[in-house]
Amino acid sequence: MSYGTANGHGLRARGERPARVGGLEPIAAPHTRTDQVLRALTDAIVEGRLVPGTLHSVASLAEQLGVSRTPVREALIQLSRRGMVGFERNRGVRILETTIHDLEQIFEIRLWIEPPATHQAVRRMGAREVEVVRHHFEAMLAAARRDRLAEMWRHDRALHRAIIQASGNLRAAQYLDGLRDLVLMRGATTVGRARSPLEIVEDHRPLVEAIEAGDAAAAAEEMRRHVRTTADLVLALERGERAGTPGGTA
Amino acid sequence: MSYGTANGHGLRARGERPARVGGLEPIAAPHTRTDQVLRALTDAIVEGRLVPGTLHSVASLAEQLGVSRTPVREALIQLSRRGMVGFERNRGVRILETTIHDLEQIFEIRLWIEPPATHQAVRRMGAREVEVVRHHFEAMLAAARRDRLAEMWRHDRALHRAIIQASGNLRAAQYLDGLRDLVLMRGATTVGRARSPLEIVEDHRPLVEAIEAGDAAAAAEEMRRHVRTTADLVLALERGERAGTPGGTA
DNA sequence: ACGTAGCGTGTAGCATGCTACTCTGCTCTT
DNA sequence: AAGAGCAGAGTAGCATGCTACACGCTACGT
Structure with a gap:
């Protein structure tokens, strides 16, 4: 042997x-x-x-x-x-x-990085990159309609990653990927139940449209809004759900 | 470290x-x-x-x-x-x-994170935290005057870390620390020779003063300016110095 | 003289052996 | 009966054995 x-x-x-x-x-x-x-x-x-x-x-x-x-x-x-x-x-x-405190920090970092990265990404994107973003959005939509949550999250991640990657900053893209893992680790299932999957997908639409329009400022703003919405949703949910948990530290 | x-x-x-x-x-x-x-x-x-x-x-x-x-x-x-x-x-x-491309990405991320983190840090800082920042600034100054480069960089890092840490986002502070390692890995010695150490230290002064004044917006702006100045300096230097070096990343 | 096949050396990657330590639960003492 | 001591099981951490592969060098064929 x-x-x-x-x-x-x-x-x-x-x-x-x-x-x-x-x-x-x-x-x-x-x-x-x-x-x-x-x-x-x-x-x-x-x-x-x-x-x-x-x-x-x-x-x-x-x-x-x-x-x-x-x-x-x-x-x-x-x-x-x-x-x-x-x-x-x-x-x-x-x-x-992943503690609530961690989630707060993670979303804070995402709020700091993703909007400016999106702004730069839109200015650099070619037709091909835009097409990739649209593809993942549509795939998310289709997955949500068929209630394939895991698939939806996969495309959600791919969509975000495609945007950040288009900014040219691969290092940032990789880091954000890791952060998203940590969020999903705690939040995926709960979020999927609290809001309808379709609502989650639709929250991306203004962002995708701004990207397709080539409007960097608008895309950045939509990214900011989207991340903040997600953060509020996840945090409110987690805070509410784990009320009796010994959370004196956080 | x-x-x-x-x-x-x-x-x-x-x-x-x-x-x-x-x-x-x-x-x-x-x-x-x-x-x-x-x-x-x-x-x-x-x-x-x-x-x-x-x-x-x-x-x-x-x-x-x-x-x-x-x-x-x-x-x-x-x-x-x-x-x-x-x-x-x-x-x-x-x-x-660390390639030039890496440096560009690193400074880009620092530009995205450090200004908003500084903004938040100033609003949260107590007298004690402000004192720490001032202390490291003075220590940098003293080290620069005695041409103790290594000590100066140590306090430079500590100063930045103290600010970001005051934002409450330890995760971000840690990540930025790692990024600074990569910059130092390539840039420390060269920068120390190209600009006088005192100039490097003095570039922090408006930032420190804005923090002491409790002006979050001004501090954020000064941080942005400082990081950009540093980035321009390091990148210009590296671009000029290593003209025919075989880059070897990945 | 030049290209090339084959061998030797050195390496990462993986598997496994070994040790000090922690925790659990039982037994013996009081 | 209750508490302390002890042993047994199980683990991370570290050391070491083992294998297939990459590369340089040499010797051979053309």
């Missing part, structure tokens, strides 16, 4: 070259096991399959994922950096709960 | 983990090997002892630090996330050079 013991669980073997012959593809994504585990764990946490507050061991997570402890630990370290999990020495890894 | 584990941010477990009995601190810093290595490597890179563009092996770094490969690799993964190093499969770990 040297190497292939736990390999049959869908994770790709180590150095697979896609070997494109005629084309000019440099190399496919060098997806390491750590990357795959990071993705799997992030999804599991965001989707609530790993419940906040619960304690797990690296070994058990590794077994469930069908890999050894090392890549799991390496992925968990990154999640720990992002504040999604916390190591407890000799005890395990705890899935952390 | 950049922080170590997940202990710094406001995320907290759901159950009453802190378990405070008397008035005693829960426990001192866990101080893992990985944290120490992270700190050592960060310092080495920022101070230029690990030269950008050079290739190293995890094993050699581990040997120099006197620890095994594991904590070194785990620390490097975090640095990789921050864009300071890059893994090259079966080749080694490359110390990445």
Whole structure:
């Protein structure tokens, strides 16, 4: 049992070259096991399959994922950096709960970054980028109509990411992506129940239209309004729902 | 400096983990090997002892630090996330050079966040926080006069951090800290030579005075001006100096 | 002389061994 | 009966073993 013991669980073997012959593809994504585990764990946490507050061991997570402890630990370290999990020495890894205080800070940062980033993005966007934004908006709409919440959130994230990415600041886009994960981690399900999905989608419409019109100032303002609306909604909901929680710290 | 584990941010477990009995601190810093290595490597890179563009092996770094490969690799993964190093499969770990493009993005983000954060900070500041800002300003001045560059930069960072922290958004403060590392990694020495240290310090004066006056709007504007000035200075310098260097990001 | 195939060296990535520590629950003492 | 001591299980953290791959160098073929 040297190497292939736990390999049959869908994770790709180590150095697979896609070997494109005629084309000019440099190399496919060098997806390491750590990357795959990071993705799997992030999804599991965001989707609530790993419940906040619960304690797990690296070994058990590794077994469930069908890999050894090392890549799991390496992925968990990154999640720990992002504040999604916390190591407890000799005890395990705890899935952390995003506190109200965290949500406030996160939305504050989004309010600071996203409007000016949107302003710049609109000025730089070509027809192709605008088309991508519209596509995700329509996809959100379709998903909401069919009550496919997860799909809706996926396109929501993609839409926001497309806008920020168009600003040319990839670093900001990546950071905001992480922040959105933290919000979804706590807010996705509750928000989906409090407001109709269609209302959520429609809140994006003025933003998308301003972008299509090429009106940078208006788009920035609509982004500001949209983020603020979302923040108010999520925060009001969370504050109301967790009334009896020991929240003396926050 | 950049922080170590997940202990710094406001995320907290759901159950009453802190378990405070008397008035005693829960426990001192866990101080893992990985944290120490992270700190050592960060310092080495920022101070230029690990030269950008050079290739190293995890094993050699581990040997120099006197620890095994594991904590070194785990620390490097975090640095990789921050864009300071890059893994090259079966080749080694490359110390990445902060490209001009990176600097542009970083300063752009600082321009987006720091002015509004300053605005909010001024409104929340008490006499004590204002005093801290003034203290770091005076310390910067004294250090500049004695040509103690490293000390000056330390207080520069502390000053900025104190302001942002006063906004109440610790998460933003932490993120900006990381961004400043990346700038220092490339710009510290060059800037110190191009402009007189005193000029650098004096550029903070209107900001500090606006803060002391409690004028949030003016402080925000001065912060914006200051960051922009710094950005222009660093970028102009770097663009001029490194004309034919092979940039090596990603 | 020039291109190329093949080997050797060194590496990241992954798996696994090992240790000190924490927590739980039981037993023994008072 | 109640509390203290103790042992057993389980864990993160760290160290180390192992494998497939990338790259440089050499030697061979043309």
